[in-house]
Amino acid sequence: MNIENNSVIPDLDFDSPAARRGRKFRAFKDKAASAGIGLGGVSVIIAILLIFFYLLYEVVPMFQSAEIQPWEHNEQVVEPYAVPGAGKTLYMAMEEQAEIGLRVSDLGELIFFNTVNGTPIKTLQAPLPAGVSITSFALASENSHSFAIGLSNGTALAFKHEYKSTYPGGKRVILPTITYPLGEAPIEIAAVPLDHLAFNGNEDGFALIGGTEANMQAVFISRTENLFTGDIELEQSTTALPDLGLKIKKMLMMPDLSWLILAGEGGKIEVVNLRDRDEPVITQVLEASSSKITTFDLLLGGNAILIGNDKGEVSQWFLVRNDQGEWLMTKIREFKTGNTSVTDLAIEHRRKGFATIDTAGDLRLYNTTANANVLTHKVAQANASMIAMAPRANAILIEEAGKLNLLHIDNEHPEVSWSALWGKVWYEGHEKPKYIWQSSAANNDFEPKYSLMPLAFGTLKAAFYAMLLATPLAICGAIYTAYFMVPSLRRKVKPFIELMEALPTVILGFLAGLWLAPFMEENLPGIFVTLLMLPAAILGFAFCWAQMPKQIRWLVPDGWDALLLIPVIILATWLSIAISPSLELVLFDGNMRHWLTNDLGIAYDQRNAMVIGIAMGFAVIPTIFSITEDAIFAVPKHLSYGSLALGATPWQTLTRVVMPTASPGIFSAVMIGMGRAVGETMIVLMATGNTPIMDVNIFEGMRTLAANIAVEMPESEVGSTHYRILFLAAFVLFMFTFVVNTLAEVIRQRLRNKYGSL
Structure with a gap:
């Protein structure tokens, strides 16, 4: 030591x-x-x-692209086999599993056969009167399994093929049957051979139209069930059609039995209105094809027709109401095809898709909603005559030169295309192309509408109105708290505001939907008066306080005078709401919502973007406030002290020294708040009406990407197109936040480099 x-x-x-x-x-x-x-x-x-x-x-x-390959059974490729039965094929179909096929011939044979090898399973003969032959055929729709044959004696027979699965000994056995929805007795249509026939209907009623160009008769049949005996009673009425003036090739009738569409020579089609069954009227004759019509079929649902010609062109048409209220057959879209004649066309049973085969033996698969050719594949030589598609659209039968060939199709998601997801689509039943999200409906003929535009628009709309409220309030509050407020008060205010962030968004959404939205609707004038009165009241009180004698102002500790604004804000808000009924009575005849809707033409929905702006803005404010306040408070004190020492005022110091230095943090706060607003789920789910519409109107609701995922994901079938599009929506949301945050970081770094040397 x-x-x-x-x-x-x-x-x-x-x-x-x-x-x-x-x-x-x-x-x-x-x-x-x-x-x-x-x-x-x-x-x-x-x-x-x-x-x-x-x-x-x-x-x-x-x-992924669609694929087609030979059908395999027991690990063996199914080879082409001879067509079962005799005569010319009028109709082919398959049951659900694509294990049993049906062939109807012009000899009246109805043959159920094994689709793998062509072995007949069950053969029936149509109950034709002696000496009578089949002269025409009409299919109601592929998914209804109903069809009719026209006879040379002016009568017709209706059939329906059905399949029942049983499991004896644990092994599945499919039992095919033929039923007669209108009875086994032929129905008299006209006094002439039925050279042409149209057939359609449902359990409540059917219609058969047949005859020759010069003598065309319509028979409408209603089916009623006797409540006591259970017997089916048929009532029919017959109407003569006007002179059609067309050399008919094929006739189609829509399922509602209100419209008859005829295809004639020269590419012409004719539309007949059957709504007045006593006096059918020809409403339209137009040239639908530039050349000979070779295929003429109803799409799934029976609201649209598909026309193919000998030039390989296929087009889709359906009825559109014009400004005068008239229904006109309108060409909606044309599909990219080959250059050879379309031989046959097969309709998918459950989707808005179809398949064509041409004289070159090329098979093409299409989807009308996506307006896409999803597959082109050569499957035959130049003499393929007919194709039939399985109900699941996973198999197709091709008849060629007296042989049948069974092929497997892998085409899971034909509805998806860039135009279907992000562009306007002309959907059936609409007057023009639109952006629509509607993923499900009550019937099987529904056309899914998977446009993501309304959801993306709703996401940005909700975020915009929330940020419009939250950003100025949060930043201005953070500036005052970090720069002007005394430390003792700051230590109390800052944790209190940050505590707001801990509120569950489901609670905020619940309050916004069940309390705030009705309250705002009832006090709409008061809400707008509040927006004007609050700033005026704050400025007025500040001016009055500045004029007070020093003895009074000194009674309030330095820096705590801001608390005096709390009763001013409460009083101004209460007064605005209190005078709301009187203002509404004087200015808007007692109903501001009615005035907005009828006088200004602005639709008003109770759960709207204004409610979202307040509720979601309340949720975003703590995020922006906390980061901004920290950024401003972290500015070195020697910078502000130096500025003040050089003669700058506190406001000059704030705007020219403190704010530029803190700008990277402020910008990050705004971007993080924006990300919070874009990804918010529960508030927009509970307080927007959840309607996927594209309208900038602040009084209309919306649906966001996040809310849509939360609503529909539990109901979607795993692996379906709907299911995967919801994941695509999540991916879009993910990429949006990633791009915005990346851009924010780039800008933040540049601001940091620019002002970091202060």
Whole structure:
């Protein structure tokens, strides 16, 4: 030890065993902390990448091309086999599993056969009167399994093929049957041979139209069930059609039995209105094809027709109401095809798709909603005559030169295309192309509408109105708290505002939907008066307070005078709401909502974007406030002190020194708040009406991407197009936030480099 000035100074040994152990332990802790922080950061990046790749994993199958290959049975490729039965094929179909096929010939044979080898399973003969032959055929629709044949004596027979599965001994056995929805007795249509026939209907009623061009008769049949006996009673009425003036090739009748569409020579089609069954009227004759019509069929649902011609062109048409209220057959879209004549066309049973085969033997698969040719494949030579598609659209039968060929189709998501997801689509029943999201309906003929535009628009609309409210309030509040407020008050205010962020969004959504929305509707004038009165009241009180004698102002501790604004704000808000009924009575005749709707033409929905702006803005304010306040408070004090010392006012110091220095943090706060608003689910789900519409009107609701995923994901079938499009919506949301955050980080770094030298 050292002795100095009569005091004992102990020697300090910095290399003692204890010191060495301490240094080693500190080094270990430093390395462990560095490794832990690094591992945490890498884990976050890996988690984000895993989310990204999982979303891609679910989305990518939608964009895979369709494929076709030979059908395999017991690991053996099914070879073409002879067509069962005799005569010319009028109709072919398959049951659900594509194991049993049906062939109807012009000799009246109805043959159920094994689709793998063509072995007949069951053969029936249509109950034709003696000496009568089949002269025409009409299919109601593929999914109804109903069809009719016209006879040379002016009568017709209606059939329906059905399949029942049984499991004797645990093995599935499919039993095919033929039923007669209108009875086994032929129905008299006209006094002439039925050269042409149209047939359609449902359990309530059917219609048969047949005859020759010069003598065309319509028979409408209603079916009623006797409540006591259970017997089906048929009532029919007959109407003569006007002179059609067209050399008919084929006739189609829509399922509602209100419209008859005829295809004639020269590419012409004719539309007959049957709504007045006593006096059918020809409403339209137009040239639908530039050449000979070779195929003429109803799409699934029976609301649209498909026309193919000998030039290989296929077009879709349906009835559209014009401005005068008239229904006109309108060409909606044309499909990209080959250059050879379309031989036959097969309709999908459950989707808005169809298949064509041409004289070159090329098979093409289409989807009308996506307006896409999803597959082109050569499957036959130049003499393929007919094709039939399985109900699940996973198999197709092709008749060629007296042989049948069964092929397997892999075409899971034909409804998806860039235009269907992001462009306007002309859907059936609409007057023009639109952006629509409607993923389900009550019937099987529904056309799914998967436009993501209304959802993306709703997401941005909700975020815009929320940020419109939250950004100025949060930033201005953060500026005052960090720069002007005394520390003692700041320590109380800042935690209180940050505590708002802990409120569950489901509670905010519940309050917004069940209390705020009705309250705003009842006090709409008061809400707008509040927006005007609050700033005026605050400025007025500030001016009055500044004019007060110093003795009064000094009674309030320095920096605490801002609390005096609380009763002013409460009083101004209460007064605005209190005068709302009187203002509504004087200015809007007692009903502002009625005035908005009828006088200004602005639709008003109770749960609208204004409600979202307030509710979601309330949820976003704490996020923006907290980060902005920290950024401003973290500006080094010597910068502001130096500015003040050089003669700048506090406002000049704030705007020219503090705000530029804190701008990277403020910008990050706004972007994080924007991300919070874009990804918010429960508030928009409960307080917007959840309607996927595209309307900038602040009084209309919307549906966001996040809310749509929350609503529809539990109801979607795993692996379906709907299911994968919801994942695509999640991917879009993910990419939007990623791009915005990346852009924000780039801008933040530039601001930091620019103002970091202050």
